[in-house]
Amino acid sequence: MTKKSVVSEAQEIQLAIELIQLGARLQLLETEVSLSRERLLKLYKELKGMSPPKGMLPFSADWFLTWQPNIHSSLFINIHKFLVEHAGATGIEAVMKAYKLYLEQMPPEAGAEPVLSLTRAWTLVRFFQSKMLAVAPCDKCQGKFVVNCLDLNHGYQCGLCHMPSRAGKTKKSREAEALQAA
Numbered sequence: 001m002t003k004k005s006v007v008s009e010a011q012e013i014q015l016a017i018e019l020i021q022l023g024a025r026l027q028l029l030e031t032e033v034s035l036s037r038e039r040l041l042k043l044y045k046e047l048k049g050m051s052p053p054k055g056m057l058p059f060s061a062d063w064f065l066t067w068q069p070n071i072h073s074s075l076f077i078n079i080h081k082f083l084v085e086h087a088g089a090t091g092i093e094a095v096m097k098a099y100k101l102y103l104e105q106m107p108p109e110a111g112a113e114p115v116l117s118l119t120r121a122w123t124l125v126r127f128f129q130s131k132m133l134a135v136a137p138c139d140k141c142q143g144k145f146v147v148n149c150l151d152l153n154h155g156y157q158c159g160l161c162h163m164p165s166r167a168g169k170t171k172k173s174r175e176a177e178a179l180q181a182a
Helices: 003-021 026-032 037-048 061-065 067-086 091-105 118-129 171-181
Strands: 133-137 144-148
Touching: 003 026, 003 037, 003 091, 026 037, 026 118, 061 067, 061 118, 061 144, 067 091, 067 118, 067 133, 067 144, 091 118, 118 133
Parallel strands: none
Antiparallel strands: 133 144
């Protein structure tokens, strides 16, 4: 092995470690890191103490358009676009940096998962690259939100300015309200 390939492999291992720590699924790792599947599996098990979750990656753009995921996805994609356009970030590094900044702004509750996982954030960027999704400005607040490219987005109002009637009405919030009333 040459010195260059050792450095490259070390960098790939470090990238894989960072991605796993951020919650990357195995399919994302296989796409972005040049290490073998077996090596990635061993690394994942070593870091997480368990096998990676099985199943398919998210493949529908619809998830990003629902109320709460849209707000989180819009925040992430705007951070990502800023880093790409103004900080020279590219590829998986841009996704990772944007995701870390997203987590700083939207930290999950203790013991809870973030609304937007790293794998979904990575998928969102791919949907933007394939022109399935775009951002459109809200007519009221002028914020830029994730929209479907095939929808008519003239006069668009975001989920914050035009909140759905059941927004935030989760089982957890209803139980908390019931405890406060008692």
